[in-house]
Amino acid sequence: MSFVSQAQITSPPVEPGATVNQARPRSHITIRGLTKRFARKTLYENFDLDLPKGRITTVFGPNGCGKSTLINMIAGLLPIDSGQILFDGKELRDITFGYVFQNYREALFPWMRARDNIAYPLRIRGVSKAECNARVEELASSFEIGFDLNLRPFNLSGGQQQLVSIMRALAPNPEVLFLDEPFSALDYEMTLFIRDRLQAIFMETGITMIVVSHDLEEAVFIADEVLLLSKPPTRVAEVVPVTPLRPRTDHTVSDPEFVAIKAECLRIFQREVRR
């Protein structure tokens, strides 16, 4: 398995004493020589990237840099022109992963109850009804679900629907969870709530998460690392470690360290936009 340390990527100045993420964990997802062209433009050319195991990486960058395209290619939703994407050395088809769509309304199955939606990835793996139920209950308690899972999606609020989508993605105990702008269709209250639940689940399971975001504060808040992309042809502009300890709370947002990291990300982002 090829492993390229990302030490060569310049680290942004972070306050000394923040030692949590200093030892970079080993790579979980390795991308080598990824090339993707659309009709008129080249989005990715010979693109290399390592995504760390057991960390939340958020993907952020200028419009049209292919944030979603990147995770869609990693998750196999979009074909790649050339290159290699490996998960701990394994191909995508040999691993279990979850994917949360931006548009929960179009991603859930409205003809199934919420609990059947959540159990669906298990059902297609041939898991028995009883085991499915047990898993759904387990997820419901770790998400502290306060609504009836026997309802159908169209009877749930947007936030509840997105919660069901996330639970569905987590049901088969995936190694990697992809989330494509999971909060962008939610109101602020629900965004905060789901962000917290996601963090709790992450702290409990340590599952590798790749989150596309279009909101810098949100990207920094949930991340262990913010992956900043450039304008196309897309390269890694910088990988910024986010050091504040978890669980992060409302106070984290005003923490000087957090503010400094966010400012640093913004600076890099602006530099890339103007480039």
Place this chain on the structure above:
Amino acid sequence: MSVSPRPPSYAWKFPDKIAAAFSQLGHQVDVYTASFRIYILGPIFLYAIWWVTANAELVSPRLLPGPNETLHQLWVSTVHGDLLSDFWNTLQRTLYAFGIAAAFGIPIGVMLGASRKIYGSVEFLVDFFRSTPATAMFPLFLLLFGIGQEAQIAVAAFAALLVVLFSSAYGVINATKTRILAARVMGASRWRVFKDVMIFESLPQTFVGLRTGISLALVVIIVAEMFIGSSSGLGRRIIDAQQVYNLREMYASIIATGVMGYSLNLLFIAVERRVVRWIH
């Protein structure tokens, strides 16, 4: 004292209690009918025009019997005559034709919709025959099935089948891509995507097709009963009444046909509401 004492009133006064009760009743009728009052305006209006036209003999009474006579005829034919058996015959044929159309149309349509290539190859044929009036096929079906209700059912089934098939295919083609992608990304096989997602995604469109299909089946059955040898059915009944100039009977049978068409439509909307609840 300037104020004259009120003389004890012996004059009869409408009792307050009863007045209040009437007012209450009026209010309740008002509330109760509020939801459908507007809907019965049209029928009342039609009835009034019909009644005036018939009674003032604006149209020859030979051509237009009054509404009361017609409704009375409908009652008599239903209770004492054989209208019900004709009604049942027509309904049965329509349902047979529709059943055949649904049983073949939905699966074939969904399969066609699932594969762009196959759909592309037959799109022209489906569209062509869908656009060909089914009645133009009467002689052909008579040759194939002989005179009798088999030919009627076959031609109606053929007409409805194309509509159902096209709608189902269309529903699958326009299925929400995200849901199919979601199922695939969870590891669902092609077959599971087909049976767990595509079928359901196509349901709303399929129901549009089924509703159009059953209306079309009824139309074709009625026309077939009129013109391709039949001894029973509402179509036969209408044309028989017309032949002997029994216009009351003719209008009554037309109304009975309308009742059937409308009821079928209502039934389908009710079923549709229950099955595809997510789009309502």
